[in-house]
Amino acid sequence: MFSIDLTVKNTAFPASIQRKSSEDAEAVYQTVLSAMRSGNPDIIELECEGKVEKKIAIRASEISGIQITQKDGSASGSGKTPGFFALASE
Template sequence: MFIIELTLKTNPIPLSVQRKSEEEAQTTYQAVVDAMKAGGNQLLELTCDRQSEKKLAIFADNLAAVQMYEKSSASSSGRTPGFFSMAES
């Protein structure tokens, strides 16, 4: 299972969706990055493969960061990979 984690500019708590395959995760990640590059009020609608009732709708201009990583049972610390830094707006 792969996690796509979104960080909003105004909220330090990340939002995430899961994808079953790496290819699907890469496609979702790239769609989010492309929307961030395009700017404007583009609305991203995402669903979660693991929890089909989980849905997110986010304006691309509210995104501060996106990261993709593989969920592994080996990491039991509860901490996600990568790093987090707040930027001044």
Template sequence: MYTIDVTLKYSPIPISVQRKDADSAEALFQSILSAMRSPSPQLLELTCDKQPDKKVALFSDQISAVIVSEKTGASARGNVPGFFAIASGENA
């Protein structure tokens, strides 16, 4: 499962949607990037493969960052990519 995190201006919490395969995640990533590069704001409607009822709409001019990450094994616990997680037994 691949997670696409979209960070909006003035909002510390990212909007996340999931894709089942790498090709689908890359296609969504490229779609968001092209909307961000557009000189006029575009309305993006995102859906989630993991939660089919989840729908999000946002304007492209409000996006400040996009992150694509694979959620497998230890990373499936919900850790945010780019942040260091301290192991519970590290001090022992």
């Protein structure tokens, strides 16, 4: 499962959705990136594959960052903190 996290201006926590395949996650990433580059205040609507009832709509001009991370599904996780400001452990 892949998580796509969107950082929104003046918002403390990222909005996130999930995709089952890396290709689908990359397609969402490219769609959002194109909308960010356009500079138009269009609204992007995204649905989550992990939780089908989860939908988000965000004005493209308010998105300040996007990140894709892979979730391994284990209880312990990979040891990495999700988000843009996670520190790499060495």
